[in-house]
Each structure stands twice: as C-alpha cells, then as structure tokens.
Amino acid sequence: MRLIAENLGGERxxxxxxxxxxxxxxxxEALIVTGPNGAGKSTLLRxxxxxxxxxxxxxxxxxxxxxxxxxxxxxxxxxxxxxMKTALSVxxxxxxxxxxxxxxxxxxxxxxxxxxxxxxxxxxxxxxSTGQRRRASIAxxxxxxxxxxxxxxxxxxxxxxxxxxxxxxxxxxxxxGGIVVAATHLPLGLEGAKALRxxxxx
Amino acid sequence: MLALFLRxxxxxxRAGGGALIGVIFFLxxxxxxxxxxxxxLNLLSRIGPAILWIAALLACLLGLDRLFQAxxxxxxxxxxxxxxxxxxxxxxVLTKCLAHWTGSVLPLVVAAPLLxxxxxxEPLGIGATVLTLLIGTPAITFxxxxxxxxxxxxxxxxxxxxxxxxxxxxxxxxxGVSASYGAVADxxxxxxxxxxxxxxxxxxxxxxxxxxALALRHGTD
Numbered sequence: 001m002r003l004i005a006e007n008l009g010g011e012r013x014x015x016x017x018x019x020x021x022x023x024x025x026x027x028x029e030a031l032i033v034t035g036p037n038g039a040g041k042s043t044l045l046r047x048x049x050x051x052x053x054x055x056x057x058x059x060x061x062x063x064x065x066x067x068x069x070x071x072x073x074x075x076x077x078x079x080x081x082x083x084m085k086t087a088l089s090v091x092x093x094x095x096x097x098x099x100x101x102x103x104x105x106x107x108x109x110x111x112x113x114x115x116x117x118x119x120x121x122x123x124x125x126x127x128x129s130t131g132q133r134r135r136a137s138i139a140x141x142x143x144x145x146x147x148x149x150x151x152x153x154x155x156x157x158x159x160x161x162x163x164x165x166x167x168x169x170x171x172x173x174x175x176x177g178g179i180v181v182a183a184t185h186l187p188l189g190l191e192g193a194k195a196l197r198x199x200x201x202x
Numbered sequence: 203m204l205a206l207f208l209r210x211x212x213x214x215x216r217a218g219g220g221a222l223i224g225v226i227f228f229l230x231x232x233x234x235x236x237x238x239x240x241x242x243l244n245l246l247s248r249i250g251p252a253i254l255w256i257a258a259l260l261a262c263l264l265g266l267d268r269l270f271q272a273x274x275x276x277x278x279x280x281x282x283x284x285x286x287x288x289x290x291x292x293x294x295v296l297t298k299c300l301a302h303w304t305g306s307v308l309p310l311v312v313a314a315p316l317l318x319x320x321x322x323x324e325p326l327g328i329g330a331t332v333l334t335l336l337i338g339t340p341a342i343t344f345x346x347x348x349x350x351x352x353x354x355x356x357x358x359x360x361x362x363x364x365x366x367x368x369x370x371x372x373x374x375x376x377x378g379v380s381a382s383y384g385a386v387a388d389x390x391x392x393x394x395x396x397x398x399x400x401x402x403x404x405x406x407x408x409x410x411x412x413x414x415a416l417a418l419r420h421g422t423d
Contacts, residue, residue, distance in 0.1 A: 051280055073287035081277025087216040088209065097281070099205035102288045 001064045002026055003071070003148055003179050007057035010043045017043050018198055019056065027147075030170065030180040030190050035198030041183035042080070044198070045150050048181060049077045061148070067103065068147055075148040080156070082137040086126030090117065090136050093125055094143050101144035111139040116165060130157040138166060149173060151182040164189065203293060207301045213272075214305030220268065224261040225309045231257040232317040243322045250321030251331045251382035257317075258310050258335055259342060259375055263367060265306045266346035267353070267360035269298060270418065274354050283418060291415040295347055299411060303343045311335045330385030330392065334399060338378040341403040344410030345370045351414035354421055374402055 002024055009019035017040035025031055033041050046052040048059050050072045061074050068074035084093040094108045106114065112121050115135040120128070128136060134157045141149060149170070155163050167189035170180050174190075182188055214221040235253050236246060273279040282294055314335055318328035349367040353359035377399040384392035 049280075049284055051283060070287055072284050075284070077280060077284055079277050079280060081275075081280075083277035083281050085209070085213055085276065085278070087213055092209070092212065096205050096209045100203075100289065101281075101285055 001068065001074070001147055001179075002062045003059070003074075003181070004062060005048065005057065005059045008044070008047060008054055008059065009056035010040055010047045010052065011055040012040075012043055016055065021196070021198075022057070023194070023196065025179045025181070025194070027177040027179065028174045030174055030182065030193035031196055032188060032190065032193045033181065033183040033196045033198060034185070036200060039198040039200050041198060042152050045077070045079075045152050045181065045183055049075055049150050051077070064147065071148065074146060075150050076141045076144075076146040077150045077152075078137060078141060078154055079152045082125075082133050083140070084125045084133065084137060086124065088125060089122055090125050090128070091121035093136070094121075094139055097140050098143040101146075103145040104143065105145040106142045108139075108143060111142040112136070114142060114169070115139045116162065131159055131162060134158055135162055138169070142169070147177065148179045149181070151180065151184075153184055154182060155184065155186050155188065203289065203297045206289075206294065206297045207304075210298055210301030211305050214301070220265050221305045221309060224264050224306050225313050227264055228257050228261040228310050228313060229317065231260065232320055236320060247322040247324065247327070250318060250323040251327060252379050253321060254314055254318060254331050255335070255338075255375055255379050255382070258307075258314065258339060259371060261310055262307055262339055262342045263346060263364045265302070266343070266350050266367070267363050269302055269347060269350040270354040270414075271350070271359065279354070279418070286415075286419070291419060292411045295351070295411040295414045295418070296407065299340075299343050299347045302347075303340050307339045307343060311339065324386065327382065327386040331382040334378045334381045334396065337396070337403060338374050338399045341374045341399075341406045342367075342371050344403075344406040345374075346410075348410050348413040348417065351417035351421065354418065374399065377402065 004024045006022050008021040010017050023031060033044060035041055047054050048071060059071050061068060061071050064074050091108050094111060098104055112118055115138050117132060117135055155166060170190060174180060239245060270279060273282060283291060311332060314332050315328050318331060346367050349363040353363050356362060377395045381392055381395040381399055384390040384395060
C-alpha cells in the first residue's frame with residue numbers, strides 16, 4: 001500500500017501554517033518531519049490522520065484493501081497525549097484499546113514485555129513515570145495492527161535504552177511493510193528514512 | 203463497544219469518577235426541601251414527584267460536562283474519532299451515554315424510593331415516579347451528550363452545558379412529572395404521558411448521539 005499526500009495545506013485558527021506539502025510513501029518507507037517550533041509538524045500529522053480538515057490538497061492511501069481503505073482506518077496516531085486513563089491499570093487501558101481498535105496484534109502482556117514494562121501491567125497508569133507512560137502508550141501501537149504509524153514526538157521523555165528499543169520497533173514495523181511518519185526534534189535512529197523539513201510560513 | 207461500556211463504568215466507580223457525586227447532590231437537595239417547605243405533610247406529598255424529578259434532572263446535568271472532556275484531556279477522544287471507520291462515532295457516543303447513565307444516573311433512580319419517603323409520598327406514587335425516572339432520565343443524558351460535545355473544547359464548560367441543555371429537557375420533565383401525578387391523582391391519565399415520555403427517550407436516543415457525533419467530528423483541533 002501507499003500513503004500519498006498531494007499539495008497539502010493546513011491552517012490553525014484561520015492562519016496558514018504550511019502549504020504545498022506533498023509526498024508518497026511506499027511500504028517500508030519512513031518520513032521524518034523536522035522543523036522549528038510552530039512550523040506545523042503536529043498540525044501536519046493531525047491533518048494526515050484526518051483529525052483536522054486539510055485547508056487544501058488531500059491525503060489518501062492506495063492498495064489498503066477493505067480493512068485499511070482510508071487513512072484514518074489504516075493509521076495509528078500517537079500524539080503528545082497518551083490517551084490512557086490514570087485511574088485504570090495499564091493492562092485495562094491496553095486491553096480496552098485492543099478491543100476497541102480491532103485488528104488485534106500482540107496481546108497485552110507481550111506488548112508490555114516488548115516495551116520493557118513486563119510485570120507492571122497491574123499498576124494504575126497514573127502511578128507510572130513520564131517515560132513509562134510513554135512506553136505504555138507505545139505499546140498501544142502494538143496491540144492492534146495498523147500499517148501506518150503517525151507519531152508526534154514519539155520519544156519525548158524516553159531514556160536512551162528505550163529510544164533504542166523504540167527505534168528497533170519502528171524498524172521491525174517497516175520491515176513488515178509498514179509506513180512511519182514521525183515528527184521529531186530528536187534523531188530516531190532510522191537509517192534511509194526520507195526527510196521533510198518544514199519552515200515557518202511568513 | 204462492550205469494551206468501551208465496561209471501561210466507562212469502571213472509570214465512573216473508581217476514584218474521581220464522580221458516580222457518587224450525583225447521588226449525594228440528589229440526597230442533599232431532597233433532604234433540604236422539607237426544611238424549606240415546612241412540615242405540611244399533604245403539601246410535601248403533593249409536590250413530591252415534581253421535586254424528585256427536578257432534583258434528578260439537576261443531578262443528571264451535574265456530571266455531564268465530563269462525558270467527553272475527560273477523554274479530550276488525555277487524548278482518548280482523538281482515537282475514538284480516529285477509529286470512526288470501524289466503530290461508528292454515533293454508536294460510540296451512544297455507548298458512552300449508556301455507560302454514563304448506568305454509572306451516574308441509575309444510582310439516582312435506585313435512591314429515589316428512599317428519598318420519596320422524605321417527601322411523604324405514598325407507595326404507588328413512589329413506584330410511578332421511579333418508573334418514570336427510569337424511562338425518562340436516559341433522554342436527559344442523550345440531550346446532554348449533544349451539549350457536552352458542543353462545549354467539549356471549552357474550559358469550564360459545565361455551566362454552559364447546563365444552560366444549553368436545560369431548555370431542551372423541559373418536555374421530558376413535563377411528561378415525567380405528569381405521568382407520576384397521573385398514577386396517584388385520579389382524573390389525570392398515567393399511560394398517555396408515560397408513553398410520550400418513552401417516545402421522547404427513543405427519539406432522543408437517535409438524535410442526541412447523531413448530533414453529538416457531528417459536533418465531535420468537527421470539534422477536534
């Protein structure tokens with residue numbers, strides 16, 4: 001499958017943040033979006049996911065078949081917020097998303113083991129540290145299958161070892177024919193990824 | 203959908219869920235009325251159904267602002283909207299409404315017979331009021347969901363939701379109370395207002411979630 005953005009423009013509060021962005025990603029390709037604060041990296045990811053309407057242009061997936069016919073259906077979106085409930089345990093949170101999102105992937109214990117949180121599943125999510133919360137949120141990408149990962153600052157708050165583990169997860173996802181679009185300030189350790197540098201529209 | 207229902211029920215009974223706040227508010231209002239109205243037992247039993255209904259209506263509105271706001275604050279709402287190809291957003295909203303009703307409003311209905319005794323109501327009147335509350339309060343939740351979805355992006359939108367929603371709940375209140383009266387006061391009918399109340403709930407069960415889903419889809423930023 002392919003993820004294609006054509007002449008994409010986004011706006012925030014009526015002001016154009018970026019315009020004329022286009023790319024096409026094949027299976028196994030990654031796009032790293034960089035740029036200064038306010039360049040519209042997060043806006044771009046939200047437009048890609050369909051959470052914000054595009055001011056111009058369009059995004060589509062090709063060859064996703066029945067299951068992944070639209071970008072929203074084909075994508076995992078990992079935003080700044082972790083989308084986990086602090087009052088529920090990590091297992092309950094992940095179990096809920098696994099059931100709700102459909103297309104189940106790893107089971108909850110395996111996913112937690114993969115992000116290095118094995119044995120912590122019974123703890124309320126609110127008890128975890130910032131980095132552990134981020135890792136639990138990353139485990140959310142693993143419990144249900146989606147070919148496209150839209151990642152907004154995925155490694156914020158992670159330590160060195162976890163960053164490397166996450167780089168390994170992304171590589172594995174790409175080798176399985178996935179697509180990654182990541183907005184970041186930090187190097188993610190993905191060799192051969194395409195780069196998109198966004199500037200500030202004056 | 204079952205997973206979402208169970209998650210929201212769990213959240214409402216865990217710490218900070220607010221399932222008890224509505225009941226405590228309900229209790230506080232009803233317990234205050236006899237002190238304010240005075241010890242006239244006939245008067246109390248006459249206004250009893252209306253007071254129970256008004257207090258239940260206000261207690262329903264109390265927790266509604268958190269219906270979507272809590273999900274928005276932790277980013278869950280984005281994913282609920284993102285998954286709308288697999289899980290229709292209107293059904294997601296309906297499920298959240300049902301979970302909210304079960305977690306926060308059903309306890310009010312359960313507490314109502316006890317509080318009916320405070321109002322010196324006769325058993326038949328209490329039974330009728332509880333029945334109308336059981337049938338009518340889901341309608342309030344469904345209307346409230348639309349209000350909550352419109353105000354989801356506003357900080358401290360709770361009061362705004364109440365102001366938005368209250369006028370729309372008036373028909374529910376009118377038919378709920380008149381059905382409750384109809385059961386005890388002889389010439390007044392029970393069945394007709396009760397059926398209209400049930401129809402209101404069914405109607406709003408469709409309109410409310412659809413409107414809320416529309417507002418949520420265009421309200422993400």
